[in-house]
Amino acid sequence: MGAGTRAVGVRRLLVLRALGLGDLLAGVPALRGLRRGFPGHEIVLAAPGGLGPLAAATGAVDRLLTASAPGRAVPSALDWTGPPPQVAVDLHGNGPPSHRLLADLGPGRLFAFAHPETPGIEGPPWYADEHERDRWCRLLRWYGVSADPTDLRLPPPTAHSPAPGAVVLHPGAGSPARRWPVHRFAAVAEVLRARGHRVVVTGGADEGDLVATLAKRAGLADTDVFGGGLPLARFSALVAHARAVVSGDTGIAHLAVAHATPSLTLCGPVPPSHWGPPPDDPRHRALWYGPEGDPHGRSPDPALLRIGTEEVLDAFDALPEPPD
DSSP states (O other): OOOOOOOTTOOEEEEEOOOOHHHHHHTHHHHHHHHHHOTTSEEEEEEOGGGHHHHHHTTSOSEEEEOOOSTTOOOSOOOOOSSOOSEEEEOSOSSSHHHHHHHTTOOSEEEOOOOTTOTTOOOOOOOSSSOHHHHHHHHHHHTTOOOOTTOOOOOOOSSOOSSTTOEEEEOOOSSGGGOOOHHHHHHHHHHHHHTTOOEEEEOOTTOHHHHHHHHHHHTOOGGGEEOSOOOHHHHHHHHHTOSEEEEESSHHHHHHHHTTOOEEEEOOSSOHHHHSOOTTOTTEEEEOOOOOOOTTOSSOOHHHHTOOHHHHHHHHHTSOOOOO
């Protein structure tokens, strides 16, 4: 899935979602809606290059245009070549920087939420109190494109899991505010291991110290530690073939939903009504107390700290067995 120049006669639809793993997975229903709504277009997704395999697995993306920026910022430019896209879709945010980035390409049509600083765009209003999956499907419906927010599943990965049947603990998250304390994860790991479960721990490329701390506290063997950021294909296989995933509100929780792997998401400071798993699916549970807080805070949010280890173990016990 490369980003080379395409023939002039090809109709192209550009989608901007230059964010992370969880963001891409929350946008899958909208991407599939666009695929069905524009069957004759080449759909190009502007997103980080490392997400290429996952974008391809959705079945909704023909080509990845590598694009990213620090944090959740809008890229300063897109490496777009050839004629303007026939359609550009802003699934990145509510503007105006993302609106202007796409508008500068001169697309035939631009789908985006309304914003007072970009009055030339007639789109629906942005609602802060809305689930991320619902938000982007509503945007598309406003423009006459049908999208189903429950269309989340990914096909089974072809890679082999490094720990089939294990319980996967993932203590990291994008900010300290969303990280449940590592000593509580370790306490959960000790109980689950005493019950006979294999427990493994994962972490992102910049979470090596966090993973090592949890592994040491829980007495995990080196073969049960997957720090430093697994390659996406292997990470996806690990999640897809796990007994369950226990994590904070971060990308791996969305990946568990995509693969129908039982999951337990420890939410705070953002409520599960905004980013959590489907509330009517018994395979996925979210623990949440509130009130809502700052998702970018530099210490664990008080709402997250209200979740105790016994509650996590009780919720784990309520999870069903994973599908065959």
